[in-house]
Amino acid sequence: MLPYKSLIQLDRDSSIALYIQICNNFITLITKGILQPADILPSSRILADLIEVNRNTIKLAYEELISQGWAESIERKGVFALSNLPIRSTNKMDHELEKFKSDESFIWNKPPEISGERAHFKKLNLTIDGGFPDVRMTPVDLLMREYRSISRKFYGKDFLKYGNPKGSERLRIILSSYLANTRGLVVNPENILITKGSQMGIFLSAQLLLNPLDHVAVGVSNYNAADETFQYRGANLVRIPIDEYGMDVDYLEDVLREKNIKAVYIVPHHHFPTTVTMIMERRLKLLNLAKEYRFAIIEDDYDFDFHYNNKPYLPLASIDHHHNVIYIGSITKTFAPALRIGFLISSQPFVEAATALRHMVDRQGDSLLEEAFSALFENGEMERHYRKSLKVYKTRRDLFCELLQKNFNGVIDFKIPEGGLAVWSVFDKNIDLKKMSENALSNGLNVEDGSFYKNEVFNVNGIRMGFASLNEAEIQQALDILKKSL
């Protein structure tokens, strides 16, 4: 008999029932080839003694194993691993798996590799990220309470069925009044498509607006993932300078006289990566140009909620009278990046088209999650969380900037950001950011090496330094390590 006492690992504190754990252990033994097809399983009495559980638990585990089709019970003989399971020998399996590591013989459209710090950060206690929220503050318990409560209700079962690809109607209704109250954006629920974050909105817009070889205007510095999304569509990027007032719309106008630009992608609230806010005069000019030259504006307002000094600017979409703007937002930065809820807002025909396209790649969002978020918006918890975060992040921003000023004078050039969750920090040109990032890593701190922000024309020795996800003690500690790593 196999050494089941050591082979079967149980976590008695887990919320997963013991019989399910035992069943899963047997499945692993079978799939790994440790238990071969037609092998007999130990009797429930012997196994119960060995691993110190009730005999009925083993019986339940075997019943589960049988009902899942891994084992069979033969009268008066016992329980056996199914004889005709398509399980291969371990060696052969390893060989088969090796094959998947090499390139195929067919041709496909390779997207660029995933770049940015998210892909490379190690699991460390301290990380200066690119500007993410502090998920320790996320009221996930409240969200889960709503989730549980809806799923338990009779009507909650409906949310387990296929639902509306446009997203929960309840969420779209509450969002339409939320957007009107917070940013003067007056839209019908029908003008809203719930997406899985802003990135999906960028992707859908790129697909719908652009054809291969079309021109799309973007900032000289720009959100790298947006650039890649447009390029993957086959579009050509036309780089427009960004200064301290936002995108240079006069330059854009000159370009428009010569080139047919199909769309302009812009982050007017806090430009990525430099965090500058576009001034009103330029916003109005951009909207007029869009009307005159008939291009679409993809307005990425991914972190609207965080503005510290005064009231945030209204989005372009709120002052667009000619329906040129596709407004993209999300709550991933305000709530938690992993809870993928965003929105795309535009004219009804565009939203219908975006819905049809989304339906092809991801039939619909997570209806239950969307309902749970609706409840948090309705009962004011979302608002409370925003307010609390804003206050905490402002204190963190101020401390972060104060320490930068004090300890990195002459080394880091930066402006205190009016909004967002990061400081755009330009390092002295003699500092090798790659080396600094490696040094920091060996000192226990993740920090970017700047490569994410560079492109064919933008080559500034800078990184975004997120202040929001670190508490005050951690900010001190992280900046101490950073200084040591220079």
Ligand SMILES: Cc1ncc(COP(=O)(O)O)c(C=O)c1O
């Ligand atoms: C400028 C910009 N747009 C969009 C996104 C994507 O955000 P989401 O998580 O909502 O997809 C990010 C994420 O960092 C971003 O920085």
